[in-house]
Amino acid sequence: MATSTTKTGQPLDRAAIDSVLRRRLFYTPSFEIYGGERGLFDYGPPGCALQANIVDLWRKHFVLEEDMLEVDCTMLTPEAVLKTSGHVDKFADWMCKDPKSGEIFRADHLVEQVLEARLKADKDARGVKVEVDEAKEAKKKKKISQKAEKLDDALVQEYEETLAKIDNYGGDELGELIKKYNIKGPTSGAELDPPKAFNLMFQTQIGPSADKPNGYLRPETAQGQFLNFQKLLEFNQQSMPFASASIGKSFRNEISPRSGLLRVREFLMAEIEHFVDPEGGKKHPRFEEVKNTKLTLLNRKTQLSGSTKCDEVTIGDAVASGLVDNETLGYFIARIQDFLLKIGVDKTKLRFRQHMANEMAHYAADCWDAELFTTYGWIECVGCADRSAYDLTVHKEKTGAALVVRETRAEPLVVEEFQIDLNRKKLGPKFRADAKAVESAVDALSQDLREKLSLELEKSGKIEVPTPGVGSGTTELEKDLIKIEKRKRTEHIREYTPNVIEPSFGIGRILYSMMEHVFWIREGDGSRGVLSFPPAVAPTKVLLVPLSSHPDFKPHTKKLTHRLRRVGVSNKVDDSSASIGKRYSRNDELGTPFGITIDFQTVKDNTVTLRDRDSTKQVRASEDEIIDAVKSLVDGEETWDDIAKRLPAFEGQEVE
Incomplete structure (x- = not known):
């Protein structure tokens, strides 16, 4: 399997991104102080x-x-x-149990994990240099021991073909693969029980x-x-x-x-x-x-x-x-x-x-x-x-609700079909409690079967009608009980069940995958992580950074905070004693795309600097111009390159 890399071409270290996401409290295991609960x-x-x-x-x-x-x-x-929807009977995955350790595994995932580990061991044995996710490999080594063995070329191809089709296998087929490839319990080495369906x-x-x-x-x-x-x-x-x-x-x-x-x-x-x-x-x-x-x-x-x-x-x-x-x-x-x-x-x-x-x-x-x-x-x-x-069909059949569309036809439709008349005065007394079931079965007869039965009724004076659940499954009806004739009718309304x-x-899977895609390491200065969220989805859009705790900066910081909020731009202030560079770096880990610095020049002329997270470049302009620029960037109307072309570059304070 290919190795995931960052936008700078570095191998993506899952341990590094997990450290950032948990340390910055993007997410955390539920009930952690009680030991946590997997999957929450x-x-x-x-x-x-x-x-x-x-x-x-x-x-x-x-x-x-x-x-x-x-x-x-x-x-x-x-x-x-x-x-009715089918979920009670069919919404299941295949699981298998290690009878010795008691561990339970999803069968397709276990097969996939073992075969991938064997292919990796084969590449190692052949001396093929493969970049790997160290955290993932360490976990695999702990769970699944694989010697660095060369596989037969035909077996390598077979493994790769099996992995390509892994989503197409049912329970019996997964059980056969587990036996064929001698897949045992990862920690006990015991033979696994056959896969069973588990409703989710x-x-x-x-x-x-x-x-x-x-x-x-x-x-x-x-x-x-x-x-x-x-x-x-x-x-x-x-x-x-x-x-x-x-x-x-x-x-x-x-x-x-x-x-x-x-x-x-x-x-x-x-x-x-x-x-x-x-x-x-x-x-x-x-x-x-x-x-x-x-x-x-x-x-x-x-x-x-x-x-x-x-x-x-x-x-x-x-x-x-x-x-x-x-x-x-x-x-x-x-x-x-x-x-x-x-x-x-x-x-x-x-x-x-x-x-x-x-x-x-x-x-x-x-x-x-x-x-x-x-x-x-x-x-x-x-x-x-x-x-x-x-879905609409099964719920309609179960409840009788009219989950259909009824439309007036532009042109009336003339339909020629076989129609059935039942003599209900005789049907009820003859079949008693089964009369309703017989009537429903007759109404459900297809046009092809109605045509066939009409010829039989005319010929012999009686017919056998399929009636599931009644008697032997068929019911004899004589011509005094039923009439089948071909007639024309005109439809002015079209009724149909929509497709979907x-x-x-x-959302959670998209969120995590996207966070991996936008994560990278800024080389130098401690090799700090950066989450390059697009401005539209970034948790906080702007970091306000007063140069120091000087009291003259506070009115400007407060004014900028309120002005940005009024135009719908989320922001927060970092007025800690850390250097500007460190304050920006820790907010790069939070994915904040822009930063505004308030300094002594701001006190003199109401100008501020605007910093871009990814390039760390800055421009300087009036508060009005910077707020307009930030709003335009967040709304996706302009890019940083657009802003850099129309506002003066600033080469002053930054890193430490």
């Missing part, structure tokens, strides 16, 4: 601000730009809802009278949006297509969360459900705006061949060739990339991977994941799925 984390002040800014930008980029209808639905979900949802009890769990903490925000579809359609004045959006917490009982913020049990999601008419190929009215957007795509066919080689293609070409199923799916894939780049994701560490058949969610017709490369490898951060009409395109964002 708390965000500190800069982490909260960073997350809030990412969510704010997400709302502007999607909800505002696409005119979406935002809803906030409950996290508690009755069991019946998730049983947290059960809970809703209400004091329930004597057993009767609900779940939601595993996604989508179901609330589907259940409110009819109300949202009415709110939207029956206009199609439209999209709803929801931002909120979801919960998944991860089998073995071991990757920091990337695999947690409680997390923030931002999901979109774009409802579209299935007729007409799922076109999107704004697809022309994005069709020339270039994307890095890893398609299903390439993965099944055992390769991870990506292609760079425009989304227009991908849709035209059928690689991406339709325009609406393609439109959102392009918009997802645009959003990720806005918040600071490195484009060279972004790819879209198509789901293989075996890993496809039970509802999906096609799905692409936006994956970001980190020190943990490629991490799925956004899923973009065509859920077809699955769903972009689903894991």
